[in-house]
Amino acid sequence: MKSRLGQIIDAFLPLFATLAALLVGAIMLIALGVNPLVAYQALLQGAFGSKNAFAETLVRATPLLLIGVGICIAYRGNVINIGGEGQMIMGALVGAYIGVTLTNFPGWLNITLGLLGGVVAGAIWGGIPGVLKAYFNVNEILSTVMMNAIAVQFKNYYLTGSLMDPSQADMASKIPQSARLEEIFRLPRLWQPTRLHLGSLIAVILAILVYILLWHTTTGYRIRAVGQNPHAAKYAGVKVKRYIVLALLLSGALAGLAGATQVYGVNYRMITDGSATGFTGGAGFNGIVAALFGQLHPILTIPASVLFGALIVGANAMQRVTQIPSALITALNGLVVVFVVSSDYWRIRRQRRRVSTDDSSDEESYLQSGDNSRTTGEVTP
């Protein structure tokens, strides 16, 4: 029973940590002359206060979930993918291209191809760092950071050039955006009149599929084996390099899909303001955080991304009600990440105690101890 209570606490830890961060945020709010109670009420209201608010939260959570699930794969395979921004952009770019080009296709086919195009583009943009890491020993942090910047320039090039909305090309303002998707080429909305779209459902299904992939297939087992101990995996006959590429490729594919669903489900076009975050909203980074909120478990990442999406949507609403500078929202966002990532300590500590007291050898505790070796890091010989 005790360990069950512990598990409940574990599940709520990110939430407690978030509350603690908001408490620190309250001090900053007071310093700015804002009543934190009013502010945080606005935050909750903005994130969950109405049908529309809740739908917006879910819409915002969708790319976080897709990227977060990809991050689960990457981290389990012991690769750090901070290229989510670039992969998402490339996915969206290809998605938008297909959406406005294949207009004589039936709607469902166009959408399917567009989303698949996004998947492929993201997979390539994630696969390149994978190949570079596995076969050329180029660190993936370096290559993904650089490829984010390259993706932004591709986006600017195509949206100010060949992919630009033809009606814009004639105008003086020349807004760098692709043409708007026709109505039949948009992802259906699930909860009228809100913006909640089919992409959210796809993301949840994919989270479950990735869970199955990672824990119920040989491929997944090998990805994790490579992540935990590449030497042992190699010794056991796993083609290590191939699985490093695969982990980054899958992670990129999911980020690419996130980009394409933003185009097909939310914006119905691609727009650039010259930066990465203008389109992604920082999902490439926030998705990593959401995955960690979810303890790098695809299923747990679902509520984690909802929580994080709520935080973003709610914090923006809070800014509107209290008229505090938007900068505070960014700072608060950072605090939440630091607090949540630190709170993991208590979970792992309790887990370790549990593992050492009851030496049960069922699958779950085996995995948990596997978890430990990843995070606490035994030194490889």
Added chain:
Amino acid sequence: MKNLVKYLSLLLIFVFVLAACGKPTADEPSVAEEPEVVKEPEVAEKLRIAIVSPSEYNDFAFTQSIYDAMTLFETTHDIEWAFSGMMFNVDDAAAALRDYAAQGYQLVIGHGSQYGSSMQEIAPDFPETSFAWGTTVETFGQPNIYAYEAASHEGGYVMGVMAAMLSKTKVIGVVGPIETGDAKLYVDGFVAGVLATDPTINVRVTYIGSFGDIALAAEAAETHLAAGADVMTGTAQMVVGAIGKCEEAGAYWFGTQAEQSTFAPNTVVASQVYHWEVVLEDMVARRAKNQLGGEYFLINLANGGQVIAFNENVTIPAEVMEAAQATIQGIIDGTITINLP
């Protein structure tokens, strides 16, 4: 697995309870489903305006131009206004636009050309609210969307004429963000002005691929200086880096979007300042006559929405000043036509 599901649902329930706790105190208008304008009996006539903008209010560029305009507008009109900056993410901006409309703001302005799609979508849900966005001419045929645009090439042209006359090395540098919209229009106008005055001048344009990278903007300016430029211009918020380098090197700078001479008093010869008040005035007047949108407005030199602010600290030779005034007059009269590429 079973346990997992249990805890997840617990977590969600907890969150919902929290949300529910938050609800009772906020009395009425929640969100999108009730688009009616909130009635506030005592101050029924006070116009409420909300601005959503991609950058910060003090960016010395595009966002500052609307912020300054609102500050001015406030002194002459009985308004209440709200501002959300740093909404560079289109999704966040869309949520903000919708929320301001739902809160009962009567005029909701999305000050960025990337917000058009969102506005097209949101406006029909709030038929009583006026929306406005720029810079563009597109109102999507919606009766409650205004559009506005700046003829930034006009001021660009005037300053191009001045730059051509001031340059001794016959080399002029331009630092732009990305080749689009207001920035490109301004740069093209500037180049046209230079070449119309002296076709032998070498105008060199760099786009640094970012609105925020001050260091790269500064380096682009250094590159122009090293290549012989003695007069420069540029647009968007990262140009402060470039202006600083001009100041160090004693080169001249021409600014746009906001008054930049306060930043570098001995370097900025003139700034093309946007006075969006002109547009605000138009929109508010139309709205008072129950026209909620469906029209587009332009600020230019003729209607006073664009003003060339000459910097008194910099001695501008009389003939350059005369040429500038003549050019302004010519553009207003229509005797000068600007040929954009």
Added chain:
Amino acid sequence: MISNLFSMTAFLGILASGIRLATPYLFASIGEMFSQRSGVLNLGVEGQMILGAFFAFYVAKITGNLWLGVLAAMGVGALMGLAMAIVTIELHATQGISGIGFYLFGVGMSNLLFQTLIGTVETVSGFPRIAIPLLSKIPIFGDIFFNQNILVYLAFLMVPLAWFILYKTTLGLKIRAVGENPQAADTLGVSVPKVRYFTIILGGTMSGLAGASLSIALLNVFQQGMTAGQGFIAVALVYFGAWKPWGVLGGALLFSLVNGLQLWIQVLGIPIPSEFSTMMPYFLTILVLTLTVSKVKTPSALTKPFEREG
């Protein structure tokens, strides 16, 4: 037009650009190199840089003393480093992610402070150029290499200094041991946490200094978000340099020189779309590393928290 690129002016211009652009990267990357060498990945460099840039600017502005500004930047960088160290060493937080938190916090906080304390973009008169006697008179190159502001010299001095500390002192030996095999280092009586506290705080201090080099030495302004991703590039350059000071120098110079080159390509009107020109430094950095790298030894304990066994 392309022939103009091979002129002396362009060549010297590219060199000069490269040196200036490399300065902040050198500070930040060498700091990050130390913390990675001891086994800690700090992705929060960007946040530390921009907070450093703000404090340097603000303190220099109100006190009129540039060195106080530098101190303030180093101080705030060190504080951010300390926070990172506590979270990393005591709480075993996943390093790649805690860094993202510190990045967001730094970006938001610097902007917030900027709005409340200064409010508008202003200039400050930064560090002047110092011509080194004799050396600066060397024809052609003297002016580029030996007529810079003090922080530029300092940044380049960091490279041999870091090399010396890392390879020629006991401290350096300890740092490398802790990053390579913390268990063994522990057995030999080296305090793993102490060493890591030191390197993470050092990394933060250097990132703060990198920020200061932007706001009060090279650009002499502060604007929100002015580091524009340089902190992430700095982390990437540590990998490029294979955790070696000279390698980091090579990476920083390569990236910055190519950036200088792409600006010249645009200025000279060579017909390449500006977007492709802009992506050159990123692309070439990956390419060069792909073609040259052979066997690089990653610090074995990188990103792994230390736990005493038993």
